[in-house]
Amino acid sequence: MATVPKVDVGSDYKEKYGFFVPEDYIFKAKRGLNPEIVKEISWMKKEPEWMLKLRLRSLEIFRKKPMPTWGADLSVIDFENIFYYLKASDKQSTSWEDLPPDIKKTYDRLGVPEAERKFLAGVSAQYESEVVYHSLHEELSKKGVIFTDTDSALRDHPELFKEYFGTVIPPADNKFAALNTAVWSGGSFIYVPKGVRVDIPLQAYFRINAENMGQFERTLIICDEGSFVHYIEGCTAPIYTTDSLHSAVVEIIVKKNARCRYTTIQNWSTNVFNLVTKRALAYQDATMEWVDGNLGSQITMKYPSVYLMEPGAKGDVLSVAFAGKGQHQDAGGKMIHVAPNTTSTITSKSISKGGGRTSYRGHIKMYPGANNSKSFVKCDALLLDDASRSDTYPYNDVDAENVTLGHEATVSKVSDEQLFYLMSRGITRSEAETMIVNGFIEPFTKELPLEYAVELNRLIQLEMEGSVG
């Protein structure tokens, strides 16, 4: 067995991931949230009138909606003390060489260029609120695939943009979707034309890098009939002393016979509030797959959902949550069956350690008419010590005919028998526990591209080494 270099999480993390370069912004909006700030953001971006109106209307909705009373405690968020827009450089870079040195330094540490050299088709890496580095493989544009940042898409593809933006998650959907629609900036826009298969995963790195800075990216993916795309979103963030808020909205439309996979590895630093709305519409015989890993943040509330709109649609959520000290991962998935003969599965794996709390929260809804549909939910939780906590809140509503619905969940600790077996083979306790945890989340890691799977195993290793001893 290969030996793994020891990394002391507590002290080294700051050097490894938790650096931050001095702030040097071209434009920095004032703190706080009011119509003037929203107008300023829209003006800076030279947006069309309809977007400004939508932003202002969303701000109104945000003001009116109450904070959610369920899930994690969000009362500590101070919306008036957040920067809603930052722009790190004034023009989009087209090649790596043109990037400002500060930003390059950040990406060097994240390994973006190496990743690109390996197999990236296009990188749309977000530094703060604006996409600054962006490249698109020639082959993709030849096929007619659009992969750009959302701001450019609004400028360059106005018809396509207007047709779909806000149709999956309207501003009034929930308080944080309203906030995002009011102040959104950056994110990815993908359009895959009919019958086109994008064989290489498209990826984007996200970072937050200013104290108290909000990140409100907006992603919109449209898979036209018979197409396929795999989008990967991953993030690491520097450590700060005050709380920051990340509130993204991801909208996906999967048309007839198309398939979309959306993979997330979320590793925000443990002071970030990560409140994200992700939803996909799956049409006839389409498949939508969410692969969702939550390792970082102080609080995550995120329930990727699939609305199964037409017969034969299929939805999948594969979710992994890891909560360490002071963390609360409130994650899960939602499957809304609207049409007959639709199927869905949710698999959730959660690990709590050092006083962390993981909650699975899910909803299976079968509307009248969604007859002959099937849904299966499986949740497994692993508690690594007696200070940690795990909850399961599955809501199963069946209003359709002849449907089959199943839910199973288990909560346990690391099995003494497994530990004993491994230790009797000369493996130390902490190594054995790490192996068991990695085995526990294997159904998740095996769905990831190799590079990410290695990174995830490594992250779990770091988290585990921090505690056991």
Next chain:
Amino acid sequence: MVFTEAPLEDLIFRGEPDWLRDRRRTALDTFDRLPMPSKTDEEWRRTDVSGFDPAAFARFEKALAHTTRGTNLPEGVILQSLPVAAKEHQALIEPRLFSLLHPNRDRFTALHSAFFTGGVFLYVPDGVTIEEPITGQHFSHENGTSVLPHTLIIAGRNSRFNYLDEYIAEGDDEPGYRTGSAEIFLGEGAEVGYVALQKWGRNAWHFGDQRARLEKDSKLKLFSVTLGGRFSKTRVEASLVGQGSEAELKAIYFASGEQFFDFHTLQDHQVGNTRSDLLFKGALQDTARTVYAGLIRIEKGAARSDAYQANRNLVLSDHAKATSIPMLEIDNNDVRCTHGATVGPVDPQHLFYLRSRGIPEQTAKRMIVQGFFGDVLDRIPFEHARNLIEADLESRLG
């Protein structure tokens, strides 16, 4: 509102001790103070009580609403009507009555606590074993009345016995307001079998709470059956407060016509080395609807606890609807918790198999339902109750 002080003075206070009168008054105040549950309350989101107005049923039945039967009771055993016992055995009852079933819980528990009409008190002293099951029968005879019985059971240390609460409507289509609640206290090492069989009329509104508290090494086998009521909300809750205690909570329900059943369960593991095993099985036909919401809570420090929770729904018609919400809150790692829920129709292969043997579809379906309930019926803690339940189920399956 006709549920006021006047009927309290008039009907119920006759002969009741002052402490109980005060308690009823306090509960009435609570009832007046609490709002009607609305769809924004998590527990009531899927349960619509807006059509229920207790004032429509603010009349109590004149005839005796309950009888109790226990033969050859050993010395020291007390089996009495609860209001009578409240006077004669204040020391036993005052500290316990409505301590598990708190009137503050919601408007309906408050109303039940203020106006409970009769019911049963059973006290079994330390070390006493009763072989024959004891039964309490609660009747409703009239239309449009309130029948609100309450059962209080105290099981002394190492006592052993079985008890059955049977809720019986004289006419099957009686509208009315009905409750049937029980508080069960298990002393150290006690072993209690408790069965509740709810057969109120098809037009009744039923609210029942069955709550148990288990001391060290005690064992409870609870079996709850719901058949009656246009609306029935039943809460089954066990608090495991002593090491080594075990609660087995089983239930069956059969909903047909336009019946709506709601079940709420709690397995509250407050200390370690405790076990709970819950299985709720229901069959639905016609346009019936059911909601199951259950929670396993393992408190911090409740190590080496073992909890199981399952809800299985067999949907026999295209228009019946079942909702199932099995929840876990686990605050300790050294535990084993598993839960599961299923909602599904009759397996067409099973049906096909039976029909290929020449069995008519109706009969085949009935056999499948009987088979579905079979494993849980075997868990009914005593013969007498099992015979009763099987007969009732048989007659309803038709």
